[in-house]
Amino acid sequence: MDNGQQAGNGVSKTACSVTPVPDGAVADICERFGNDKHRMLDILREVQDRFQCIAPATMDQIAEETGLTRIEVEGVASFYSFLSLQPKGRITIRLCDDIVDRYAGLEAVTAAFEDALGIKIGETSADGAVSLEYTPCIGMCDQAPAAMVNDIVLTNLTAQSAREVAEAIIAGKRPEDLVSDRFATLSPHDRAVRMVDNNIRHAGAVLLGPVPEDAGLSKAVSITSSQIISMIEESGLRGCGGAGFTTGRKWRFAAAERTERSFVICNADEGEPGTFKDRVLLTERPHLLIEGMTIAARAVGAKEGILYLRGEYVYLRELLEQVLEERRRRGLLGKAILGTKRFDFDIRIQMGAGAYICGEEGALISSCEGLPGEPKTRPPFPVNRGYLGYPTVVNNVETFCHAARILDQGAKWFHDIGTEGSHGTKLFSVCGDCLNPGIYELPYGHSVWELLEMVGGQDAAAVQVGGPSGAMIARDSFHRKLTFDDLATGGAIIVFNGQRNILEIVDYYMSFFVHESCGYCTPCRVGNVFLQKAIEKFRKGLANPEDIDYLKDLSGTIIETSRCGLGMTSPNPVLSTLANFPLVYSAMTQPSKDGIRATFDIQSAIDGARKIAKRRSYIFDRDFTQ
């Protein structure tokens, strides 16, 4: 693997050969965000959208307008995948390169695009019209292969449809026209569901069943803040993003802080490969989500809220803006909500720009502050000192939706659903080798086997529970229960049948973590690269039996010394497959022969010297006559 560390002062050195940015355009963009350095991500996103590049000269100008140094601007610009220091095409086609997409025919789709566009993956056409690239999971695993064409999402691609898309783009069709000729006349919701199916296969009682409008918020204004928090505590609600922290406790910590400002942030950055439940809630239950955030704001006394939407879900932005606007109009956001004195709260949307790490609470806050998405040092915890140093509650989309329903239906109602320690329902996003991929809202406590029967995945050989940072289990573990205490999951269930290569999946997941590590700390930045290299060795059949110990040992160091959740879980694909599929590894190892490691290839080792010396080796060259 090319570890890709670039020379010199970085990619910015390459002068942008893009059309020069007109005078004043950058200043106007900065001005629209109040020349506020904390809005750097918005500024850079806009520059990228308008000029397809963040050129060195532009960075200098942005730095000047916002009072930062050029290197600080470059630090942000070079961190996020959707920002580019080199010119991109006016249309960027991002093919979702998830393992599920690969198994669903990504290769043929890629070939069709490359052929029709006349460029390879990673390239931009000579006329600057189109760029083609891969991007990690965009949250469409139930309708793979999928792609983003600028802000437009295309799903269920085939080689045929990919070719048609490419030809339409070459012919000058705008990305939105690929969805509908009447795109401009469609409502934001219609636009979203035309691009992306919801695939709701099973609606439960809490989130996807009938939901009365704002009943929870009405209840919240009739009781005290502390009563709201007590209700959430009594319901047993735990965070649905993966970590499972008790929501009521989080709110209570934040409420206890004496401060003039505090914040409620919704984490809508689900980036775990195979997870797409929040996408469905954002599409079908946006009011419930905002209601939940508003209730949280009342509980902790926050006046300001941020909805952090992952860059891949930009197609939902309009829909959410519309919902916010409607709620402001109806007095459900803004000053004196529902006529309640001193209950003021409003929300802005913060778009992400392609960084999985921003799903981590601290990194998400950094990103909202206009910084590279790097996790923060803990303590202090966000509930004490979060966004801009103020107490901040960060919860997942699903958690806020649950909170709103708990206020409406009562703590006991919610507490009675599910199992001890895992109360309520959970949205499972199921994809991979099953008949009915999609969303299932189920009470906690079902076994994997029961879920597989529901989704038509009975011939599964392996199930990835909780995405790559969770666990890969084998058939002998399918009796295990989907609860916090047994198999915890943020929602992702990826089904693999017996035809799939476990080591290929592990290799893919490790390359995902290598790509998505923020690079702040040594073990995660470097250790994950080593882990992936070791897995490659296994795949090539070059591993020794002792390499299994190496995998375990290295994983242990990464988990124990990493600074945030990414590094603390990134070795899980390796460790859980070592534990549950040991034969897969042992079948790929071979003991050393004659004291020479199987991994040692004398031919390639001497190749460099051979070229320099312009001589061949009498001893090691197999055929000296060549």
Added chain:
Amino acid sequence: MSGTKKETGFSFTIDGIEVTAYAGQTIMEAADDAGIYIPRLCDHEGLRHQGSCRVCTVKAGGRSVSACTQPAAPGQAVENETPHLNKMRRDLVEMLFHEGNHLCPICEASGNCELQAMAYRLDMTEATKFPYLEPCRALDASHPDIALDTNRCISCGRCIRASQDVDGKGVFGYVGRGIHRRVAVNGENLADTDAAVTDNAISAEVCPVGCIIRKRVGFVTPIGEREFDKGLIGHDIEEKRK
């Protein structure tokens, strides 16, 4: 710190040794005061704590934390000098060696290098097991008085913090992410910045390795008479206990 009022202090233990700390102190700060050395690379006296190299990982109350950022807590039992932790630390130091291009025999910093000294301290005496990443990084010799050999950079960011917080300049910063994350300068190259050889960020103490090089002073002190040729890294702190 010995003059500080006793009543504001509290005590905790490091490897069973009772240590006094004051509210707001990190485990490492308290340990330094007490003459107990906790290995570190990205942390440097006088600079903000960063907690990125993770070499200072200790166990506090059973959890692994970075000693340079973790606040000391009353009654806490901290493990520092254990075979397990030193093994983790050695792994991290090895990772840093393998991530960059560290050729000690030809490096100007040899003998003054904290990375090299840490390797000795942590008994990195056998062949390492990690693959070499052999990155291709450039040398920036554009500045009249300073050269940067980023092959030797370990991304500790001490120069970044020193330039921002001590010099008030911001000559350095991080760019990129993941394995591509690295220290870069505020302009096309170093000559393009307002860096001066008199900056704190450029001083020999700030860069722990041989990345930031002051021109025309190379090998002024011969190898063999350099700081870590005389004693293990951390001996200055440990001598406080004697």
